Amino acid sequence: MNTADNVVEMRSISKGFNGVPVLNDVSFDVRKGEVHALAGGNGAGKSTLMKILQGVYQADAGEILIGGKPAVINTIQDAKAAGIGMVFQEFSLVPSLTVAQNIFLTAEPLGPGRLIDDRAAVRRAREVFAEMEVDVDPRAVVSRLGTAYWQLTEIAKALAQNAQVLIMDEPTASLARHESEALFELIDRLKQRGISIIYISHRMDEVYRLADRITILRDGRHLLTAPLTDVTPEQIVEGIVGKKIEGQLSYRARDHAEHTGAPLLEVRGLNAGPRVRDVSFVLRPGEILGLAGLMGSGRTELARTLFGIDKVDSGEVLLHGKKVTLASPQQAINAGVALIPEDRRAQGLVLDHSVRDNLLLPLLGQIQRGPLLDGAKGKELSSSLIKRFAVKVAHPHRPVRLLSGGNQQKVVIAKWLGTDPDILILDEPTAGVDIGTKSEILDMIRALASAGKAVIVISSEYPELLAVSDRVLVLKDGSIIRDIPRSEIADEEYLQLAVQGV
Numbered sequence: 001m002n003t004a005d006n007v008v009e010m011r012s013i014s015k016g017f018n019g020v021p022v023l024n025d026v027s028f029d030v031r032k033g034e035v036h037a038l039a040g041g042n043g044a045g046k047s048t049l050m051k052i053l054q055g056v057y058q059a060d061a062g063e064i065l066i067g068g069k070p071a072v073i074n075t076i077q078d079a080k081a082a083g084i085g086m087v088f089q090e091f092s093l094v095p096s097l098t099v100a101q102n103i104f105l106t107a108e109p110l111g112p113g114r115l116i117d118d119r120a121a122v123r124r125a126r127e128v129f130a131e132m133e134v135d136v137d138p139r140a141v142v143s144r145l146g147t148a149y150w151q152l153t154e155i156a157k158a159l160a161q162n163a164q165v166l167i168m169d170e171p172t173a174s175l176a177r178h179e180s181e182a183l184f185e186l187i188d189r190l191k192q193r194g195i196s197i198i199y200i201s202h203r204m205d206e207v208y209r210l211a212d213r214i215t216i217l218r219d220g221r222h223l224l225t226a227p228l229t230d231v232t233p234e235q236i237v238e239g240i241v242g243k244k245i246e247g248q249l250s251y252r253a254r255d256h257a258e259h260t261g262a263p264l265l266e267v268r269g270l271n272a273g274p275r276v277r278d279v280s281f282v283l284r285p286g287e288i289l290g291l292a293g294l295m296g297s298g299r300t301e302l303a304r305t306l307f308g309i310d311k312v313d314s315g316e317v318l319l320h321g322k323k324v325t326l327a328s329p330q331q332a333i334n335a336g337v338a339l340i341p342e343d344r345r346a347q348g349l350v351l352d353h354s355v356r357d358n359l360l361l362p363l364l365g366q367i368q369r370g371p372l373l374d375g376a377k378g379k380e381l382s383s384s385l386i387k388r389f390a391v392k393v394a395h396p397h398r399p400v401r402l403l404s405g406g407n408q409q410k411v412v413i414a415k416w417l418g419t420d421p422d423i424l425i426l427d428e429p430t431a432g433v434d435i436g437t438k439s440e441i442l443d444m445i446r447a448l449a450s451a452g453k454a455v456i457v458i459s460s461e462y463p464e465l466l467a468v469s470d471r472v473l474v475l476k477d478g479s480i481i482r483d484i485p486r487s488e489i490a491d492e493e494y495l496q497l498a499v500q501g502v
């Protein structure tokens with residue numbers, strides 16, 4: 001293949017931060033109209049490579065060619081001019097503005113007197129959405145729209161700026177199932193129009209559904225680039241993780257699986273706001289309970305209520321047979337409940353604080369010596385958690401925000417498991433984590449249950465939910481509509497139908 005067929009070519013890129021190498025001699029190319037998956041473990045360097053292509057970082061060595069010609073991409077503006085567009089994972093729109101205003105925020109069509117011409121912007125935005133074959137009202141205020149529409153607006157914004165290559169970093173992370181399918185269909189259409197997509201995802205099914213080729217990075221080095229037709233899922237997993245992983249997503253029987261002990265948690269007629277309605281269930285030691293439901297079904301709200309964040313309107317919660325008041329997270333923690341939240345950046349971490357401080361936050365009680373903190377003990381505790389969860393960090397005193405997304409998730413999990421809770425609630429625990437870590441997290445969940453704890457898992461990924469749950473509660477509009485033992489769930493499809501209330 002002639003290099004001129006590549007819309008983007010990155011050659012021998014190297015990059016380090018403060019002397020720590022992150023990318024080492026990495027080459028990567030993208031052809032016109034292809035979806036190229038970029039895969040690799042947490043911290044492998046995917047985002048860093050893409051930030052170099054977007055002009056956010058400059059490479060220490062190597063070169064970039066656009067359409068076969070050497071290009072200098074030192075700023076985000078350079079990248080835009082070169083036809084590189086980014087669909088941000090944490091959306092970069094201004095919520096108080098309309099869709100059209102956001103699309104043309106930096107490049108408004110100017111009317112007479114050089115004012116922002118709203119009518120022209122709306123007209124042009126309509127054209128872009130028509131080309132995308134999606135239905136979005138350009139006059140709608142962004143804050144009133146759901147995540148899927150934010151994403152469509154981001155894509156429209158890049159296309160309006162003539163992007164030829166779109167970088168999508170975990171684009172389905174906050175989408176419901178049907179929204180993800182709509183996104184895949186849009187990607188198919190964009191491809192047909194000759195747009196190239198760089199697709200970063202830890203989800204293997206998406207990679208196979210969409211990608212023409214895959215490039216795998218491991219520890220900052222290029223491992224392979226191949227058409228998807230030439231590699232098996234097992235080879236990809238092994239390439240990413242560096243070892244074979246078997247039976248990751250199959251349900252395994254465990255010790256304590258009969259769950260005959262006295263209930264650890266009893267919820268009776270719980271009402272909290274509009275999304276938790278008359279919820280009752282029992283959770284016994286050793287049990288893993290899956291919560292399934294569509295977006296907005298009340299899964300997250302139920303978790304937040306049990307952790308003392310959302311206010312209880314009526315009903316009772318019993319822990320170890322005793323009635324408890326869960327009016328604050330502190331009360332919940334004291335009672336032995338821990339929640340690993342869905343939105344880890346907002347709720348799970350203090351991003352500017354060090355990895356060590358974040359890990360020790362819920363453990364302060366354990367390292368207190370009189371009025372002081374025992375520094376040595378803190379160091380020991382945090383180091384052992386970093387080791388146990390294989391958090392990839394140059395030094396524990398580095399701020400958490402410098403960690404890759406997946407490693408931030410590991411810090412959140414390590415932090416809460418360090419508190420040794422009796423009841424652990426995990427809301428989308430594997431979002432953003434690589435396949436190796438995912439399998440470790442699922443094993444951790446199983447191990448906790450085997451040790452006699454009780455676990456509640458919320459996950460939109462059915463294979464994952466079915467791999468760990470002994471029982472699944474299906475929620476709809478805040479109420480439990482089904483309570484199904486794992487043995488009765490034949491397959492994913494069965495669960496999907498149950499969730500839809502069929």
Ligand SMILES: Nc1ncnc2c1ncn2[C@@H]1O[C@H](COP(=O)(O)OP(=O)(O)OP(=O)(O)O)[C@@H](O)[C@H]1O
Pocket residue numbers: 017022040041042043044045046047048049392402403404405406407432434
């Ligand atoms: N600004 C920075 N300063 C210091 N180190 C950084 C910075 N940005 C990234 N790193 C480090 O570079 C490495 C690669 O991170 P990167 O975000 O590129 O990984 P990734 O492959 O995208 O991972 P993930 O799948 O977890 O998102 C990580 O070890 C990270 O801590």
